[in-house]
Amino acid sequence: MADKVIYAMYDDDDVLKDGAKKLVSKGVKISEVFSPFPIHGIDPIIGIKNTRLGIMAFIYGLTGLTLATIGMRYFMVVDWPMNIGGKPNFTYLQNILAFIPITFEFTVLCAAHGMAITYLLRNKTLPGMPAQNPDPRTTDDKFVMEIRLSENSKYSTEELEAMLKETGMIELDQKEIK
């Protein structure tokens, strides 16, 4: 279905945030906001849920912890117990103090890299991807609000534009997308 997108550009993050608040209170659905830096407090206004990447990091960390434990138990206790100064080496528990540093490091390694990779994949930001921002100025000092017509069927294009103009925007742009 063909859809129409309205891009409203602002030159201040607070003006955009106030504008978004007003629009949302009138029942307008804002589908996206592009900004050069994180606008604090915009997420609840335009209905973006908090990311669950933190939970993923915890799971990756647990994976690392488990792998390190299984690995070191196999290498140092099951497969080839080393006699180091006659210190007890028959069970994992007897030797656990020596294994803590690597367990910790490996947990951090898995959590950090797992989360970073998930972050890039979920964002679809990977080497060589084309830029997705509607205007190159949004990575400098401009802020763009994106409104889709299909998500705001109760308003016409003209009505939406009129409402946007009241919010202190500086430029308006439209695009047809398929």
Add this chain to the structure above:
Amino acid sequence: MHKEAAIREPLILGHKTYHDITEDVCKPIEDKAPRMWYILFGIALIIGLYGVGCILYLLGTGVGVWGLNKTIGWAWDITNFVWWVGIGHAGTLISAVLLLFRQKWRMAINRSAEAMTIFAVFMAGLFPLIHMGRLWLGYWVLPLPNQFGSLWVNFNSPLLWDVFAISTYLSVSLVFWYIGLIPDFATIRDRAKKPISKKMYSILSFGWSGRAKHWNRFELVSLVLAGLATPLVFSVHSIVSFDFATSVIPGWHTTIFPPYFVAGAVFSGFAMVQTLLLIMRKAMNLEAYIHTKHVEYMNIVIMVTGSIVGTAYITELFISWYSGVEYEAYAFVNRATGPYWWAYWSMMTCNVISPQLMWFRPLRRSLLFTFIISIVVNIGMWFERYVIIVTSLHRDYLPSSWSMHYPSHIDIGVYVGTIGLFFVFFLLFARFFPVLALNEVKTILKSSGESYKNAPDHGHAESH
């Protein structure tokens, strides 16, 4: 909008707008490099290549080309390793620990401090690798299934802990740094005019768009990475200190080592950040972003960590006497009065006395004084490691094994070469990468920028 006390000094001087910040940071990248850059790069490259030559000679001939002997089996190599790892502690400390403490002044310096960290850890990693002699067998430090029978690396050994600690630290710092760089590369990409640089920055920026959802994830990822990197920073130098502390050499066998090494690492790391940033802010016209207040904050960190280091030195001395262990006592008396007294007293002067001068406000706000002290501290911290390593080894238990260490020209060449390589990397970074975290600095413009701070309720009446 977060509000700040009016008496707190602004972090961004002058009347900057968001666009000014972009301009100020991107300009040096887009303009032609100044002549000074080429001169410095040339010098660094020559020194670096000389170091590479020394390393190749070392690999071709063997570790015997170093000035080691059977008593002093570790000297400059491990000294340099610990020195570089220590320097590599400031970056992640600034970006991770200060992020958790919500210190906004970190935002102007974290990018370059982290770059410094990464390059310093590269240099550090080089030393254990070349010390193996057969560099190409370096992968034997990993627990890989192999054809030699049930032969695994020794997970009880602090040297293997080091392998895991340093590689985790390096790769996590790199990821942390790059995640922050992506949005800034996008800024350069969207400004680039020349097709080649547009293409390059387009690849580097991973197609970043600045969607609200992406920023939401970005902030959480930064926070969690900071949370992970904070204990990591402390663990890395603790583990480096275990290399010594778990041995039975008098002078090394000390339980005070982990905290003492971590404080020393932060101390030397901040000194190196000062050395680099004081030049960079001038050369790249970033005085509005990195100014006296930032330098003062860093000097306070140097003062505190320097005092911890000084306390550790004195505690060590006291315990060597109080323990009643004659070998331990001898090791410390020998450090101060033996043939290496000059190294010990250089260390004491540089590391204990010089940071105490930072108690004086005019001194810690003086850029020239800071620059001099930052170099003094780095010299002192090199001597600290030299004192710990060489003077503890050179008087063996048997007087017939007593020896002295004289560095060979390869020792010196490899060390100086790593300094050259470090500057090659850092100069390339300063030339092609955004040296300030653009997106982060923009977030504090309204709360800590000079023109916004003192204007009554400028544009943010809806404070919450």
